[in-house]
Amino acid sequence: MNRNARMLMLIASLLLVVPYFVPIWEITLEAPQYPEGLGLKIWIDTIDGLNPRDLDKVNNLNHYIGMKEIVPESIPELKLMPFIVGFMLIFGLLTAYFARPALVYSWTVLFIIVAIIGLVDFYLWEYDYGHNLDPTAAIKIPGMSYQPPLIGSKQLLNFVAISLPDIGGYSIFIAILLGVIASYTTFKSSKNKTRISNNETAQDADSGTTARRTATTDKLHAGPGAHSIRS
């Protein structure tokens, strides 16, 4: 694992701090009666409103169509998620520290799997809320379900529901992307190394170039103040 890949892993890990402070996902509901906006914000450990009390408003509206009440405390995933992200964060930091290619590969693959499970799980919750409706609901439209989209927008009666990642979600995606890039460069350089070790004569010249390049990159990335940090 080269210096760049380690740096990427460090940044990826630190990006995972973001979802503890800002929401991961946002579902907005647009209708003429709500000029001030209405929507839900999904955080790492809870669900709340775009505006204060929006969750109550959404639950109240949903009772017309017989949708179950959204109670954040009863969703176990919201209890698990802080630990899962926390695990990935620490795992990422260890990867950056120990700089083992095996670690960066497994971090990336594991995180992709976790992310896919998360999205599928989110979809299933949405499906459950949108389809599992109280048969005694006041408003019943044959064939109509109220599942919000995973990503994108959809007309649900008088509302346009728009579902998009929020800053926390984007941070996770970027972290995964950085993991992929780190894995790729690690994979490439390890292949390179194999090739170089097979060709002893080229090694000196090549490693010299790498060293020079690294120094230049460091300078470029360090910026002002870097000196004081190092000294």
Added chain:
Amino acid sequence: MEKSSITKRLGMIGLVITVAVMLAIACATQKKASLTDGSAAEEVYVPPGSYDEYYSFFSGGFSGQVTVYGLPSGRLFRIIPVFAQHAENGWGYSEETKDMLMTSHGFAPWDDAHHPELSQTDGVPDGRWLFINANNTPRVARINLSTFETEDILEIPNSGGNHASPFVTPNSEYIVASTRFSLPIPQKDVPISEYKKHFKGTITFVSVNPDDGLMDVAFQIMVPGYNYDLAHAGKGPSNGWAFFTCYNTEQASTLLEVNASQNDKDFIAAVNWKLAEQAIAEGNYRTMDVDYYHNYLEHGSRTTISENKKSVRILDPASVPGLIYYLPTPKSPHGVDVDPSGEYIVGGGKLASVIPVHSFSKMMTAIENKEFEGEVDGIPILKYQSVIAGEVQNAGLGPLHTEFDGKGNAYTSAFISSEVVKWKLGTWEVVDRIQTYYSIGHLMIPGGDSQKPWGKYLVAMNKITKDRYLPTGPELCHSAQLIDISGDKMRLLLDFPTMGEPHYAQGIPASILQPKTTKIFPIEDNTHPFVAKSEREAGVTRDGRDVHVKMTTIRTHFAPDNIEGVKVGDRVYFHITNLEQDWDVPHGFAVQGMNTAELLVMPGETRTLIWEAKKVGVYPFYCTDFCSALHQEMSGYIRVSPRNSSITLSHNAQR
């Protein structure tokens, strides 16, 4: 042949030119006419979905309430119930609000509200509160401008006809009150003809707590038994003083229209309230046993606390030298208005042919030099010539009130000649005048009685409308007229009818009030003793013959909505908690045969109505405010059984 054709041609050209000139003149004239009308319409037009530039608050006069209009559109937004019961939302009927109208004379469900006054900070309206006086049973009220709700009503003891009220000092330290009708103080059984001997007036300073706005009678000044009519506080250099007009210095007790109009000059009383504060601090006052009420809203339960108070501090001018000076003012003066600089004190001598303007600095010099022409009850009377700054000549007939634009101009309403007269401070020359339709009383410029007027619009408030609107039988609306005062010439822009009889009004930029409007009352902050914060807390309990129903509302049902086991002779307290936490979702409540009024319950609050179970049967109740698509379904029943029935009290709220 050729010649005649040339003549013809010339003739034709002449004709064409003549027609063209005539057309041009016609066009120009027409253009002028259409410009005036067209742009006036544009200037007051607020397109759908757009907001007005100003909030304005009009007193309702004999309606007892305050109305809120937008300017420049003249659109009515709300009636704020203040001194009169308001069946529309249960104000003065519900258990939480009825004590607001409690007085030492008992429950007073009506009054005559005259002068709205915005609270000020540094002499400028700050948008925190609106004060208004009750003229009949002397009181002052405070309206919160976040909730647009009356939350404080204070009775003024030792007073009759609280007209010169509730004008505010530059930092809302005090609002003032006084006696338009003098009385025997303390009240006693005396012959009315012995007015001069027994009748006294009071000038009252009501303190306003800067944190929560709660009002209290700070002190009263005992004054000669004249009719104290209007007031305004000094500002800038004259801060620390307040000015009160008075008429009937003749002290007539009958046929005042003649007997109180004999003296050439009456007075403006200049009251040094900073000196009064000092006298109070030094203990130079006496206390008097009185009986008055202070009613105010407790915020958690949103329920009125009603306190009966028994004592007041009295200052006597004779024992506090320098407390009051009288400024002679022609003739039965009505309004007294202090210009934004604080130097000029304008008297509205309603029977005078001029507008007298006193100078504060001249007044201070005259006091220093003791330029007095007499004294009444220890109050020195200053010489007219020593205090007068100027007289506005040809100022219209019956000048009443003056407001200011902050650009050196004053605008005076002239009741008899039905006009607004614009004149210049300092030169006293009349520079413009505009007719009103008809018989203008007060006028208002947003901030026009403060240190920083927003001098763009002027509103004239007219007493008579006769042919101005479609007739509605013998009783016609009063009206407001919006006048553009941004240019040299005043321009009439709009007429609009008003509620009750607006005496005075206040205006403030929307940008100050709009952002701080209250949208809901957080349910978690509700401390009402009978709140049900969820349907699980709803229920019915019996306490002797009183049945307490803790009922919730949420779109679109009541919980409980079936109540049984109530018996003839029971008093049923419906405590309705609106569980909604969304803006603009009130629920209403009414039950058949109710002898009071309905309830409108705002999100997060609890309101209570009493319903007497009089006859055996099953009675419906329902939501009266169209709240959702299933509003018509929002109803329920209460069953009343015979007194000796063995049916136990029950309900169907979820547990």
